[in-house]
Amino acid sequence: MSRAIALIDGNSFYCSCERVFDPKLAGVPVIVLSNNDGCAIARTAEAKALGIRMGEPYFKIRQLCRSKGVRVFSSNYALYGDMSARANTVYRQFAPDVEIYSIDESFLDLSDVRERDRLALARDLRSTVRQWTGLPTCVGIGPTKTLAKLANHIAKTVPELGGVCDLSNEAERAAWMVGISVGEVWGIGRASRARLEAMGVDTVADLRDLDPRPARASLTVVGERIIHELRGRACLPLEIVPARRKGCAVTRSFSSRIIERTVLEQAVAAHATRLGEKLRRDGLAVSAVTVFYHTSEHDRGDPMRSVSTVVHLPEATNDSRHLIQAALHGVAKTWKEQGPTPWRYSKAGLVTTDLVPLDEAPRPLFDALDREKSGALMAAMDACNSRFGRGAVVPARAGLMEKRTWSTKFEMRSPRFTTRLAEVPAVSAIM
DNA sequence: TCTGGGGTCCTAGGACCC
DNA sequence: TCTGGGGTCCTAGGACCC
Numbered sequence: 001m002s003r004a005i006a007l008i009d010g011n012s013f014y015c016s017c018e019r020v021f022d023p024k025l026a027g028v029p030v031i032v033l034s035n036n037d038g039c040a041i042a043r044t045a046e047a048k049a050l051g052i053r054m055g056e057p058y059f060k061i062r063q064l065c066r067s068k069g070v071r072v073f074s075s076n077y078a079l080y081g082d083m084s085a086r087a088n089t090v091y092r093q094f095a096p097d098v099e100i101y102s103i104d105e106s107f108l109d110l111s112d113v114r115e116r117d118r119l120a121l122a123r124d125l126r127s128t129v130r131q132w133t134g135l136p137t138c139v140g141i142g143p144t145k146t147l148a149k150l151a152n153h154i155a156k157t158v159p160e161l162g163g164v165c166d167l168s169n170e171a172e173r174a175a176w177m178v179g180i181s182v183g184e185v186w187g188i189g190r191a192s193r194a195r196l197e198a199m200g201v202d203t204v205a206d207l208r209d210l211d212p213r214p215a216r217a218s219l220t221v222v223g224e225r226i227i228h229e230l231r232g233r234a235c236l237p238l239e240i241v242p243a244r245r246k247g248c249a250v251t252r253s254f255s256s257r258i259i260e261r262t263v264l265e266q267a268v269a270a271h272a273t274r275l276g277e278k279l280r281r282d283g284l285a286v287s288a289v290t291v292f293y294h295t296s297e298h299d300r301g302d303p304m305r306s307v308s309t310v311v312h313l314p315e316a317t318n319d320s321r322h323l324i325q326a327a328l329h330g331v332a333k334t335w336k337e338q339g340p341t342p343w344r345y346s347k348a349g350l351v352t353t354d355l356v357p358l359d360e361a362p363r364p365l366f367d368a369l370d371r372e373k374s375g376a377l378m379a380a381m382d383a384c385n386s387r388f389g390r391g392a393v394v395p396a397r398a399g400l401m402e403k404r405t406w407s408t409k410f411e412m413r414s415p416r417f418t419t420r421l422a423e424v425p426a427v428s429a430i431m
Numbered sequence: 432t433c434t435g436g437g438g439t440c441c442t443a444g445g446a447c448c449c
Numbered sequence: 450t451c452t453g454g455g456g457t458c459c460t461a462g463g464a465c466c467c
Contacts (some may be wrong), residue, residue, distance in 0.1 A: 041449090041453075047453035059451040075453085102449050189447045220459060221446085249455060256450090298452060349454090408453090
């Protein structure tokens with residue numbers, strides 16, 4: 001049986017999640033904004049038709065949104081994450097081997113399904129997901145991940161296909177490739193596209209016909225793999241068990257510029273607390289943390305400053321208290337007293353790259369941390385926050401949630417319909 | 432005329448993705 | 450006034466080693 005991979009993804013995923021809980025949003029333009037209500041990061045077809053581009057700053061389109069009746073939402077990751085998990089449980093009923101690629105995309109292994117049955121299965125999958133979760137999706141099928149991605153692109157852009165496209169057949173594949181721009185290929189971004197077009201490579205078919213080995217010179221080994229994948233030779237395996245993550249970052253823009261050291265300290269302490277939560281969830285630990293903070297590139301004319309410093313910990317840890325200490329130390333050794341024209345900082349964050357499983361991390365011979373105590377305390381804190389909501393219990397240095405004046409804005413956020421009991425939608429019926 | 436040859440590890444920067 | 454966050458992978462170049 002030939003290899004077959006399906007890529008299923010949610011259409012305008014974040015917007016669709018909002019629509020599930022408000023039928024009035026059907027047929028009207030909807031957008032969802034990035035953190036801090038900064039940019040448009042999800043748009044329905046109606047919003048795209050109004051010319052709203054991906055990543056467009058909200059302040060530039062606010063008037064347009066108002067005059068055209070665009071419904072605008074802040075990001076609601078609790079909702080989107082939960083809806084994503086629900087969709088994946090449906091996918092698994094159709095194909096047990098699923099790679100969750102992103103919050104709105106999954107690869108499914110359909111190799112055991114006969115070629116002539118694949119389209120029917122894809123249609124069934126789509127309508128089941130729609131019925132059980134309310135989410136609209138598209139499905140692309142191909143012998144490699146890159147071709148499944150391409151098929152998904154076709155399913156999304158050619159309405160007559162009804163949201164599904166199977167590129168298992170080589171001749172059909174070739175016919176489509178002639179008409180699609182090379183920039184649509186997964187892994188070909190702006191820079192590679194420009195380089196390819198300069199070489200006279202304009203369509204997907206042109207790219208497929210390049211000699212893979214020499215193409216390495218301009219596209220690196222990544223490009224070489226893409227060409228093989230377009231020819232139907234798989235280079236990218238399906239990753240059903242997620243690989244261990246290599247880095248972890250918590251970075252946020254402030255809701256407004258900050259000048260005071262104490263505020264910056266509270267922010268990095270809060271980021272450190274969040275970092276600890278993420279690390280503990282995965283059983284990982286770090287022995288060094290990069291602390292950074294900087295002014296904004298958009299504040300032209302203001303004094304600029306960008307700080308980044310590495311703080312080493314005595315031993316690998318995921319205890320929030322140790323991470324907070326490290327973060328504060330990072331500020332202490334880089335802070336410069338403010339003068340008459342102060343630096344107005346716009347963003348701060350913590351980045352780590354040397355993740356190790358806590359139970360594999362080496363211990364110091366002397367003065368080792370008491371991991372039992374630390375683990376019990378952190379587990380108790382995590383349990384409280386999981387039961388009563390994030391921020392129910394926080395280290396004092398991180399500040400109470402409602403007192404964090406610097407923290408990210410979400411002024412148009414919908415309720416957490418599916419993950420907070422107090423926010424479950426109420427339904428009334430008239431008999 | 433004429434540089435030694437490999438290795439590894441680390442970092443910075445670029446590119447790409449969602 | 451107002452411009453996101455979090456990942457991965459690859460390459461080049463320097464430091465260092467034998």
